[in-house]
Amino acid sequence: MGIRFILMVNKQGQTRLAQYYEYLTLEERRALEAEIVRKCLARNEQQCSFVEHRNYKIVYRRYASLFFLVGVDNDENELAILEFIHLLVETMDRHFGNVCELDIMFHLEKAHFMLEEMVMNGCIVETSKTNILAPIQLMDKTY
């Protein structure tokens, strides 16, 4: 139900983070990522942030050089997912301070940990930034 995958891809089409909630092989992932990045890059500011792809939808949002792409089932609330992306960015921002693409590249595992707290089984589980970051901050302090 809900979210099928979350991707962060830069303008050159390089994937910076990929979390899939349903299994796809490496080749399938590469093909999928190339296809949807092309679709989203071709769109301009005035158009919708939603794209229909095969039998599901992609909600995307661009922050500076990075595209956040979330693949969702057709019954999801697109605006809510759009804001979920923003919540994710705000959370990373709180942790990294003015988060940018490099932060994600150099601390990939932290970014994944944050996502692990927020989404399980393709469902949004936690939306309080305090609760999301607490385990990660604890981990940083004790170890």
Place this chain on the structure above:
Amino acid sequence: MKEYIIRLVYVEMLGHDASFAYIHAVKMTHDDNLVLKRTGYLAVSLFLNDDHDPIILIVNTIQKDLKSDNYLVVCTALNAVCKLINDETVPAVLPQVVELLGHQKEAVRKKAIMVLHRFYQKSPSSVSHLVSNFRKRLCDNDPGVMGATLCPLFDLITIDVNTYKDLVVSFVSILKQVAERRLPKTYDYHQLPAPFIQIRLLKILALLGSGDKQSSEKMYMVVGDIFKKCDSTSNIGNAVLYECICCVSAIHPNPKLLEQAAQVISRFLKSDSHNLKYMGIDALGRLIKISPEIAEQHQLAVIDCLEDPDDTLKRKTFELLYKMTKSSNVEVIVDRMIDYMISLNDNHYKTYIASRCVELAEQFAPSNQWFIQTMNKVFEHAGDLVNVKVAHNLMKLIAEGFGEDDDTADSQLRSSAVESYLRIIGEPKLPSVFLQVICWVLGEYGTADGKYSASYITGKLCDVAEAYSNDETVKFAGQFSLRSSVHEVEA
């Protein structure tokens, strides 16, 4: 080692296989250091899927970690269970997970519930006796655990609505508390109280109230309140309002709520933001079933969206038009749809639109003439994408007439079909399915009204057979029809 494992995650992310190193990730999960352990689990869950063999190596470690004194280790293990356990390994960890549902730390309870959800998704029979746990956790003190429980409950209710009707009152009460800001401030997002939880609750209420007047009546007040209080200037506020509209259109109709919904839709459609227009069109489509007159009010806005260069918006608007079609407007709508279909490059979507056109034409055609012309257009431009059954239906229709015992009307129909096909047959590169229809019609009825001689028809059919000599089915159809018209000549 941690750095290397992370780099391997990168390698796979860029599309290259790193399976030679999976075992190292597995080994890292044994480490006592939490950061290494967690990174190990992360890598394993990114590399592997629940039916890969190395998973067996992990199960022991997971079992041990689930019993750890350190709740962070337990959480890490629960995360891994969610991604890696399949229906064979469920029994190995199930008892431990059930125990963790009562753990003192809310983070653990929250993840345990999601693990149970995952077990339910993978192997429902193994947890059917534990479903009552979801009900219990709904009343958990911690809002995070409650919020998480909504996910499995949504799935359960989708499958079996009636068992959960008794929870309507609980859900309404929870939604009321959330909307009245009784949750801790940390759940606020952009000044809205726990909007994602509100949205999920609204989805659940929509399921429970659908077709059930009694249950719906319990919901009217809280939904009405949300309509009034929700901030309409932020995206997330509009997301909640949109979900309210979805709920209102699913449950037993209430005129006041429908009125509020219509107002929100007006605002969405008038907005400059394409995202809001998209949501507005979608919401309009849902409301139309209950109050069809709402479509007329927004006709202009809908037409604007249709002309918009944004493809996503156009598609959404066509979906809306499909829902709005009646005999009075079918000609206009289907004509537009066909024009759009012609402009498409994406075959997957072209097929979809073509079949929608066919459906509407079959359902609402104002005249037989129009029907045949429309079907001709669809075949001409998307013939190879359309289901072959549609072609058979068309031929059947022409052969048997439209059911009214009016022989003159039927033969007029056939004549006009013959006329149009003789015109079209000259065009280059017609789709194979279409040609078969044409050949058959010409063969059967080409000479029926005496306007064309059998030899003329035969000549045309021979031309077709020559022009499309590569296409076996067309050749066959052509020859078959030739035979019929040759019989005419002989007769």
